[in-house]
Amino acid sequence: MNWQLLPQFAVTGILSGGPIALIALGLVLIFKSSYIFNFAQGQFLLLGALITWWFSVEQGLPLYTAIALALVLSALLGIVVERLALRPMTGQPLLSIILMTLGLSQALQGLALLLFGGSQRNFPQMFSAADPYKITTPFIFNDKPIIVILKQNLVWSFVIAILGVILIGAFFQYTRTGLAMRATSEDHELAQSTGLRIRRIFGISWAMAGLVATAGGVLLATSSGLDLSLWLVVLSAFPAVLLGGLDSIPGALVGSLIIGLAQGLTRVSTVPMVRNSAEIMPYLVLLLVLIVRPEGLFGQKRIERV
Numbered sequence: 001m002n003w004q005l006l007p008q009f010a011v012t013g014i015l016s017g018g019p020i021a022l023i024a025l026g027l028v029l030i031f032k033s034s035y036i037f038n039f040a041q042g043q044f045l046l047l048g049a050l051i052t053w054w055f056s057v058e059q060g061l062p063l064y065t066a067i068a069l070a071l072v073l074s075a076l077l078g079i080v081v082e083r084l085a086l087r088p089m090t091g092q093p094l095l096s097i098i099l100m101t102l103g104l105s106q107a108l109q110g111l112a113l114l115l116f117g118g119s120q121r122n123f124p125q126m127f128s129a130a131d132p133y134k135i136t137t138p139f140i141f142n143d144k145p146i147i148v149i150l151k152q153n154l155v156w157s158f159v160i161a162i163l164g165v166i167l168i169g170a171f172f173q174y175t176r177t178g179l180a181m182r183a184t185s186e187d188h189e190l191a192q193s194t195g196l197r198i199r200r201i202f203g204i205s206w207a208m209a210g211l212v213a214t215a216g217g218v219l220l221a222t223s224s225g226l227d228l229s230l231w232l233v234v235l236s237a238f239p240a241v242l243l244g245g246l247d248s249i250p251g252a253l254v255g256s257l258i259i260g261l262a263q264g265l266t267r268v269s270t271v272p273m274v275r276n277s278a279e280i281m282p283y284l285v286l287l288l289v290l291i292v293r294p295e296g297l298f299g300q301k302r303i304e305r306v
Helices: 006-034 041-058 063-089 094-116 152-174 176-186 188-193 198-224 228-244 249-267 281-292
Strands: 133-141 144-150
Touching (some): 006 133, 006 144, 006 152, 006 198, 006 249, 041 094, 041 198, 041 228, 063 094, 063 198, 152 176, 152 198, 176 188, 176 198, 198 228, 228 249, 249 281
16 A cells, blocks of 8 residues: 555545535435436447537537536437336336436447547537646645645535535425425325326436436546546446445445545556556445445335244
8 A cells, every 4th residue: 555645545545525516416316206226327428528528619619618518408308318218118017117227328328429420529628737736635645745745526516416416415404395205205106196296206216317417427527537437437336336225325426436446546546456456446335334234324224024
């Protein structure tokens, strides 16, 4: 372990967990409303970032205008997917619906390649790449304090992502629509018998999933650039959701930060085999936690009586 770089990589790993939390939140939103694990969330993220790039670079619109338009289109895409792909599957076995989302992910990936091509793109920067933040830590190495240097885009992406998670959590906790979505997640038939329009709620859930996916995609693209492999970050969001609990918004946040921290600590190792295993580290952490808590850190333990 390179102890001199440990604080740098630990803080950077935690900050990188912020955008992952937004992606994980989209998975939780779908699961809470319909008990479907959406394998197409990564492609929602990719299309949202590509649409933002197209409006900003190709059409010359201001970046924040491009982001607003991309958010609207992503929400509409979520509604269309729910209406045309999910609603006809009502009453079908759950495995068939999950496999449908897997097929949908491939269709959206092909659509992105067809419309935008596969080349690497420079995404417009929302934050200055110069003047990084410097934090003097209490750790001493070679008689000098260790300084952590953080890029502005990484810090502000984390702040925006955390604010987004808090806003979605408040939406579920304090608004009528959010409470209706929570009720629907508990029992679809009971919710419908009380007058809730569960199909409308499903549409709202998919629209919100599209919104948070686009927000996460934009934040990631500002840091790492934009190409068709951007969707692969969802492979870190999957274990983050399972780690925190499939139906828990706070769990998605905590799980994402743990995953980010684990990947950061892995990269600081001086052992090449360990350092190169950052991509599988989230799944190793997930395996260890699920052995102790199969429902995740914040997931509800459900008991079914036979």
